[in-house]
Amino acid sequence: MEAVQDLPPGSGPGLRTKSQLQRRRRILQAAAALASRGGVEAMQMRTVAERAGVALGTLYRYFPSKMDLVVAVVGEELDMLESSIARRPPAAHTPDGRAVDVLMRATRGLMREPELADALIRALILADVELPFGDRMAGLLLRVAGLPEVRADEEQAILAASLGAVWVQELLEMLRGRRTYEDIQHRIEIAASRLLADFPA
Amino acid sequence: MEAVQDLPPGSGPGLRTKSQLQRRRRILQAAAALASRGGVEAMQMRTVAERAGVALGTLYRYFPSKMDLVVAVVGEELDMLESSIARRPPAAHTPDGRAVDVLMRATRGLMREPELADALIRALILADVELPFGDRMAGLLLRVAGLPEVRADEEQAILAASLGAVWVQELLEMLRGRRTYEDIQHRIEIAASRLLADFPA
DNA sequence: ACACTTACTAGAATCCGTTCTAACTTCGGT
DNA sequence: ACCGAAGTTAGAACGGATTCTAGTAAGTGT
Numbered sequence: 001m002e003a004v005q006d007l008p009p010g011s012g013p014g015l016r017t018k019s020q021l022q023r024r025r026r027i028l029q030a031a032a033a034l035a036s037r038g039g040v041e042a043m044q045m046r047t048v049a050e051r052a053g054v055a056l057g058t059l060y061r062y063f064p065s066k067m068d069l070v071v072a073v074v075g076e077e078l079d080m081l082e083s084s085i086a087r088r089p090p091a092a093h094t095p096d097g098r099a100v101d102v103l104m105r106a107t108r109g110l111m112r113e114p115e116l117a118d119a120l121i122r123a124l125i126l127a128d129v130e131l132p133f134g135d136r137m138a139g140l141l142l143r144v145a146g147l148p149e150v151r152a153d154e155e156q157a158i159l160a161a162s163l164g165a166v167w168v169q170e171l172l173e174m175l176r177g178r179r180t181y182e183d184i185q186h187r188i189e190i191a192a193s194r195l196l197a198d199f200p201a
Numbered sequence: 202m203e204a205v206q207d208l209p210p211g212s213g214p215g216l217r218t219k220s221q222l223q224r225r226r227r228i229l230q231a232a233a234a235l236a237s238r239g240g241v242e243a244m245q246m247r248t249v250a251e252r253a254g255v256a257l258g259t260l261y262r263y264f265p266s267k268m269d270l271v272v273a274v275v276g277e278e279l280d281m282l283e284s285s286i287a288r289r290p291p292a293a294h295t296p297d298g299r300a301v302d303v304l305m306r307a308t309r310g311l312m313r314e315p316e317l318a319d320a321l322i323r324a325l326i327l328a329d330v331e332l333p334f335g336d337r338m339a340g341l342l343l344r345v346a347g348l349p350e351v352r353a354d355e356e357q358a359i360l361a362a363s364l365g366a367v368w369v370q371e372l373l374e375m376l377r378g379r380r381t382y383e384d385i386q387h388r389i390e391i392a393a394s395r396l397l398a399d400f401p402a
Numbered sequence: 403a404c405a406c407t408t409a410c411t412a413g414a415a416t417c418c419g420t421t422c423t424a425a426c427t428t429c430g431g432t
Numbered sequence: 433a434c435c436g437a438a439g440t441t442a443g444a445a446c447g448g449a450t451t452c453t454a455g456t457a458a459g460t461g462t
Contacts, residue, residue, distance in 0.1 A: 403462105411456075412456100418447105422446090423442105425442095427440065432435085
């Protein structure tokens with residue numbers, strides 16, 4: 001008896017078997033591929049399902065809504081950013097320099113697939129996501145600024161999150177065609193120099 | 202000849218006649234009323250049209266998409282904020298104090314109709330709006346900080362816009378139920394004190 | 403008043419996210 | 433090898449934004 005009826009809300013099926021992991025991977029891959037072409041519009045649930053070789057109902061079992069799917073795709077991108085940073089940590093000598101470095105690296109990554117980036121960022125902002133982008137980015141910024149979360153005080157956490165917020169908005173403006181990469185860099189540098197001014201070197 | 206076939210993209214029909222202005226007003230009013238109840242979901246195009254007493258096609262002639270409608274509603278709210286500020290300017294003695302004052306006043310205004318606020322903010326972020334919220338808010342912040350746009354240099358404009366960006370993100374967090382009014386005030390104060398630190402008193 | 407362009411109306415039609423159904427498979431336990 | 437639960441499938445069905453169509457009203461120039 002004791003049936004485990006309810007799936008862990010965020011994650012679809014239990015993903016016990018190997019074929020389920022593969023299905024999940026195929027879905028994410030199909031979704032990212034479609035979005036990197038035509039943006040959100042091209043990433044239609046029917047199309048994703050078809051391209052991943054699963055039934056529509058199955059797609060919805062793995063990702064209860066389109067937003068969940070988008071969030072998962074973004075999560076993968078963030079993983080990649082984090083591991084890229086672990087591989088080659090930012091070299092600047094000041095905390096704000098390192099933060100700018102990370103943000104601009106992320107910006108370049110997103111610019112490589114503008115349609116995907118557009119789809120992802122917008123969907124994220126819309127989403128009622130529980131494990132959000134913002135927090136993860138803020139944590140990352142704190143870390144490269146030299147303050148592992150434990151050592152940061154509340155004020156520093158707020159400042160790092162604020163810098164993340166500025167970056168997200170600039171990204172949106174870029175997606176709307178109103179900023180170039182250089183604009184963003186310039187603006188982020190200015191904001192970072194103020195927000196992170198009194199972080200310990 | 203010389204037919205003016207194309208409507209000015211943002212604004213729907215030419216709005217030449219009085220009855221067209223009234224129709225537009227009725228539509229905006231219906232939209233705001235519906236949204237302030239049940240949020241975006243309640244603000245359905247059919248319902249708005251019905252409640253405004255126009256045909257669905259006409260609604261779409263005035264506002265080519267739901268987003269355009271939302272943007273127009275937001276515009277009206279911003280007008281109200283600006284006139285409220287003109288009536289009772291912020292009293293704090295420092296530029297950042299005045300900026301915080303304005304932002305928190307706007308926050309309270311939005312909190313009064315949380316469903317509406319939610320609908321509006323999200324739609325705004327999604328929208329490819331040409332006349333954006335962000336710029337208008339940044340201009341307003343510069344003004345209350347004591348720098349009419351003409352006197353502000355580029356760096357100050359960027360810092361004001363950054364503060365606006367931080368505020369928008371905090372607002373989103375509030376709509377997600379992850380911030381209280383007091384949280385926002387605290388966080389905005391911290392960000393403003395850094396971002397506007399060297400504005401002339 | 404007349405002709406004609408433009409605006410409006412009612413309603414059907416389309417598109418896409420999401421939900422539902424009924425039958426078919428796969429898997430773990432026995 | 434067999435049973436029942438959980439996973440999968442193809443496809444229909446539903447809901448809301450958006451588009452389309454045919455016909456009616458309103459406004460403008462002559």
